[in-house]
Amino acid sequence: MSTAHSHDAAGHHADEHHDHGPAKGWRRWLFATNHKDIGTMYLVFSLIMFFIGGSMAMIIRAELFKPGLQLVDPMFFNSMTTMHALVMIFGAVMPAFVGLANWMVPLQIGAPDMALPRMNNFSFWIMPFAFTLLLSTLFVPGGAPAGGWTMYPPLVLQNGTSFPMMIFAIHMMGASSIMGAINVVVTIMNMRAPGMSLLKMPLFVWTWLITAYLLIAVMPVLAGAVTMLLTDHFFGTTFFEAAGGGDPVMYQHIFWFFGHPEVYIMILPAFGIVSEIIPTFSRKPLFGYDAMVYATASIAFLSFIVWAHHMFTVGMPLAGQMFFMLATMLIAVPTGVKVFNWTATMFKGSISFEPPMLFALSFLFLFSIGGFSGLMLAIVPADFQYHDTYFVVAHFHYVLVPGAVFGIMAGVYYWLPKWTGHMYNIKLAKTHFWLSTIFVNVLFFPQHFLGLAGMPRRIPDYSTQFADWNMVSSIGGFGFGLSQLLFVYLIWSTARGGVKATDKVWDTAAPHGLEWTLSSPPPYHSFEVAPEVK
């Protein structure tokens, strides 16, 4: 409360030299430099992309509903799997986390805004152009990219007009991500409130700081890899062509050197969100804060030395396979520490089940299942069977949907009343939770069985022995997709109005952190006078 007062005082003082309210009309958004406005734009953008990528998934599940080709040409099917991945990874999950960082990092560290507001504006506004370019490939001759989101040569070079468009879209997304990441690092390193030492930062801030470093380290690697593809295709180089002294497998090494840290880019901020929510609704401080920070840092470090576990079947030397197997297994240790610490936080707590907590709990269970299948995939001999089957599809969807996406939803349900000043319809949110959790399992759990029984991934049609589980999985997919309409309705209705939320929002629970000292919604410019952190 004292912070709110000091803000008011500061606000009056500041009013004397410049205008404080948001600009009117479209100028507010196009010229946005306010972290809250940019955060909102990122979140809305990612929600739109979530539905575009989701519709592609619906086409995939509809075609796979039963054996035989019913709806689409195999080439279009391949475009759908490729675009679904690109849109969901670069358009939905990553921008959602950047949006959350924009909103919450300044509020959690007591900063007035992001450190580089104009770059913030630029990094957001690149995204709509990048995705317009990427999505427009659906309408060019030869169709959208169909070589898989991993873009392995030589196959990717068979794409037509869409090929350079995809590469340029990825360059734009990469530039946007790097700028976003630099902004997060600079903000956290320089703009923390007095008294907030690094080891007093909320875990969401910590995980984002580490994620930002991962982004800065690997996005240029992706840019390099796709640029080499581009020159191979148009300028006669042979980086990845054996006939010219190149090596198609080298592309895979470079790609996955980006790709594996990318996996953690998509999950670490979710770890952070869950680490905020579980203590709040367990009414007990986070267990082993320091260990959580060190575990996150170890995961980030290990993520750089395990890339080749995505490509055990390319024919690596025995020593290489051994190294990547052992390094990969090692990731289970810090990840285990995190899961144990979350459990220990709940142990002897006083737990209530508001929507954010429900999503966090679902995350805990289902992400762990994804972790177990990940451990199985690390075992090279077994991976020779699992590789490129639906077992892998089940694995990464478990870590990405009930993992990353549920983490994002938990965060939205946790902070939405703070952002809008309105409490949402709890009952409806719980319905959304139960539908999502049930259907996500109906959707992805049978895919483990399909993969083990021998169904390869990325196929539009399959042998009749796989028919039953595919039908179950498709039903789960349609149910999951439809359930998300509730999410949109909830956000829309909460933004428009509803019961006033208090400053603390979760009055009966124990939310901890500077964001809860502000009003709900927070003033357009918050923390103009830095709060003191004890």
Add this chain to the structure above:
Amino acid sequence: MSKILKYAAAGIAASLATGLLPGQAALAAWELNMPVGVTELSEQIHRLHMLIFWICVIIAVAVFGMMIYSIVKFRHSQGAVAAKFDHSTKAEIVWTIIPVAILVGMAIPAAETLIRIEDTRNSELTIKVTGYQWKWQYEYLDQNVSFFSTLARESDAARQLHSGIDPNTVEHYLLDVDKPLVVPVDTKVRVLLTSGDVIHAWWVPSFGMKKDAIPGFVNELWFRANQTGIYRGQCAELCGRDHAFMPVVVDVRSKDDYQAWLKQQQGGDSASATAAVEKVNDGATTAIVAKAE
């Protein structure tokens, strides 16, 4: 909804059943687990797979049990009062060391199996497999036998968009070829893999092995099938439009049958002639026997 619940219930029941009786399930529609296979390596891989699976199940029971216990026991609505502790160095050391020990326990058998897999020495037969969009070529090195293997006609007709043919009426839909790879039983077969265009992956689940076929490079794998029969797999690396339609079919025959088949193949155009000669000879023998009587 009730249908889904029924499926879910069936799924849970079935996973418990197969879990308890590993390797008993036949290749049925509701298949849940990896097939055991017909090679030493695939059996070993299956054992490894079950071992990690059970370790994961045990850890899951312990961890999920603790989570569920906390969720049930320490409910705010039941008047639970939160404790104040926020760390315990002892506990944290314990749950760092125990997983490391478990991982070492898993890594040892995994490494042993891996070393066996990579040992392609002393093979008795070498076959070069080349992937093309979208078929396989099999060359029996030093045997002068080479042919292509493509999706069987019936499957190919049925898999066309709006074909109107029900895939359920096609035997081995999408898993049948015009001409399978034929190999002898109980023989160490080395497979050399390469590709003529993009990357493919050659995979027969029953042999436990999968490896990429990469243009400009040669990969190798080996298998020794211990049962005759026909084993089916698919290309396992996205290779373009018809990636789903280039199955791998291996016909494992007795050594004699294999030799006979090989002779016939080596005959090439004269194969039918050879067969005819055999028939004539047979006829002649019969005639002689008849005369003697």
